[in-house]
Amino acid sequence: MYSNKWIGSLYVTPFVIGFLLFTAFPFVASFLLSLTDARLQDQLGAANFVGLSNYSEMAADSTFRQSLGVTFAYVFITVPLKLAFALFIAVVLNFKLKGIGLFRTAFYLPSILGGSVAIAVVWRFVFAGDGLLNQALSGIGIGSVNWLGEPTTAMFSIVLLRLWQFGSAMVVFLAGLKAIPEDLYEAADLDGASRLKQFFLITLPLLTPVLFFNFIMQIVQAFQEFNGPYIITAGGPLKSSYLLPLMIYEEAFKYFNLGYSSALSWVLFIIIALFTAVAFWSQKHWVFYAQDRDDKGGH
Amino acid sequence: MTPVSLTQMGNQKQAEQKWGNVSIDSVRLTDVRKTFNGHEVIKGVSLEVKKGELVVFVGPSGCGKSTLLRLIAGLETPTSGQIDISGRDVTYAHPSKRGVAMVFQSYALYPHMTVFDNIAFALKIQGLPKDEITHKVNAAAETLQLTHLLRRRPKALSGGQRQRVAIGRAIVREPDVFLFDEPLSNLDAALRGQMRVEIARLHTKLNATSVYVTHDQVEAMTLADKIVVLNAGRIEQVGSPLDLYRKPANLFVAGFIGSPRMNTLKARVRDVSADAVKLDLPQTILSVPRQSAEVPQGASVTLGVRPENLHLATEDEDAHLNGYVILIERLGGETFAYVALKDQEGDPLIMKLDGEVSLHNHQAVGLKIDLNRAHLFSEDGQAIGVSPDFAHQTDGSVHV
């Protein structure tokens, strides 16, 4: 709009400074740290360069392998389930009925509050030995389960917490559904396509951009989950819910191994980067954009 | 300021025009060029707008008319050339420091402000005292019959009312030059006609210099003192509306001004004399009266005939052209007939006939051309000579 480049540059200066200071520099520094044996309590000058030994150490570290496996399991279970559930409910909600707004509110609320410590605390009580879930189960004659004490069920509890927060993905799906022109369905009706066919031939293809967005966001968030497992299970029992972000935190701030922790964080970064890269690369095969999206604005 | 003083202001401007520095043009463009991303959209435009004149830039979309207006406004800076407003070089001046005000196509009203605040905004930015602002806004609102709407927000106004607020925002600044960027294109047809009359009346009242951009040649014809026809970043012709209609300088202007558009026929020059050009057409030989025509024998030319200058030949007349009717559009007061020429490819000719004319599809018809009002263009599109009927006519309404 305005031809004066330098005034424009002035407006983005805060971002450039912030990016260099709080993102680019720590990003590089974290990789450099991952090549050292730096410890939290020591001056940085005391650290030694150890090459890639932090990375090779991981191969032998059974805790790391456990954590990595748990993290993948957590992501692979929660992301598809959450997306499918969010899409399903969005389709059910996308209907002109009285009180739909109320349901949308009810479904959206958990994803706003879900990341909080308070909710994690409630969750812990729900799954506790004498908690809500066991009371309900004994009410229908099923014996109580030691939810947080068994590896499988502990994982189940934190997976459920994530699924509970399907609302934000649902709201995005809902907006995407509303953006699909009604006359496409009317035309399909005249062509004699069944509801199910309409869903797979019209709704789903037109929803792929939104699906893509949700997929990326969910992947990135799921790999970084910390609050829930830290407070509900503390990663246990037997490291069965010890997600990588927990391990990164504990290595650094409990065991003071800054070098090793940095190396772990870089592994997590590379995993996320690979997933998003593959997603972006693959989108031309499955994401359908109605219009060409060019970079507009700023002439 | 009351409407009375607005009129006084107008008189004062007229007085300045008579006795003041007459040589100063209100707007002067000197070889203005503008390049966007290596693509030249304004290719050397020089132009003068006299004080009090309403000049209309017209042309097809993408011709650069809006860019030219934005260059005058200061929303774009020329790549080269100079822009003077009221005798001052403003080529690189801030838009607000040029003495111009602009009415935007989308009205561009500030949605979060009332009508009063919209109109007052520029004055507030200037830091004028409150009383003066109130006074000026009220005066402008009265002129535009907006007084009862001053407390409303733009959302609660009709299209025509929004347009008037946009104009009010411009006049309150008492600019030297008003700029209008397709101000009526967002209105429906009925309202457009009404607002056109209002803008014309306002211009007469304020007698302010105005530059008006439109793609609608009817708007251009009805509003303009002077029309500037633009095409592909260049000026094709400048003149009064009727001058352009009667003496188009080239095929582009001939085709653009006038609706339905001018009919064209390919022809070859057979013979040139002092007052006529003899043409070979596929069907016939025509002698077109022409003054000061310079064209070599054998040159291929285009004969242009406006729809109202084509007539049906009576039975005892020799027709110039023969064809048959392929489509009739009856508008009530007038009838458009589309006639395909016999044994000839190309677009049909359009005739403007009386509303009650008796005609039917596929009817074979003979056509007479009003040769005294025909137009002739060389192969590169430039007009050749002048038709005798238009040779001595000038448009009386041109401002001096």
Place this chain on the structure above:
Amino acid sequence: MASSLNPVDHGWRKHLPLVNAFVRYGLLILVGFLMIYPLLWMIGGAFKNNAEIFSSVGFIPKAPTTDGFINGWKTSTEYSFATYLLNTMKIVVPKVIVTVISSVIVAYGFARFAIPGRKWLFALLMATVLLPKSVLLIPQYLMFREFGWLDTYLPLYAPQAFATEGFFVFMIIQFMRSLPLDMEEAAVMDGCNSFQVLTLIVCPVILPAIISVALFQFMWSMNDFLQPLIYLSSVEKYPVALALKMSIDVTEATSWNEILAMSTIALAPSLILFFVAQKYFVEGVTSGAVKG
């Protein structure tokens, strides 16, 4: 044709919308109830005594008591819960303010100016959205330790003053790009400089987006746990999130009603804001995904 020959089919089709609505409502009510139940149980539990919490699955307290609130408010520390609430606000309020201001300014630069290298800068901006925070955690910690900012609130909001939350900047850019340029050009003609255009015209017009950003940042900051956990060491500076975590470590076995009461209070600001300003959340979360 089928309707005259086959009246049964006709009748079925007539009732189809009704059946459809019935199934949908049923499903939504069931799911909605399951979704909301943990919250209802939390609020109900806050007004129960501990014995009742352990003995009944219902959420309506049989003998409502405010003991949980009274005892919970005192906390097991030397500070009352009010201190922690106040501490939370000391973090959240400045964080929201600097986030909004810096994001709006930077978004304006991106949306409206031909900056040298804009495409690259924009790509970097988007990359910050996808970059896992944990990869920056340790160097940032060491950096703030060098600054002498440990056990202060500065590390919790100083970076946000530099538009480091790319998601918000992106959200506002999207919103600004959807505005017609005419309005801002009119303001320029009216004598505004670009900063006046931003403050007097653009900001009021994009107020819904600004509110969305403020609300999201408020919620997320209220929920934030890891950052205060790392940077704050004195209990007197703890925000609610840390205080709650501390209280379950200390009193979990005995007084659930206290903890549920304090959880309820901790969520109350977010809950109230959510219900008051729900549409801004929906607009905010969808602006990036659908418009873009």
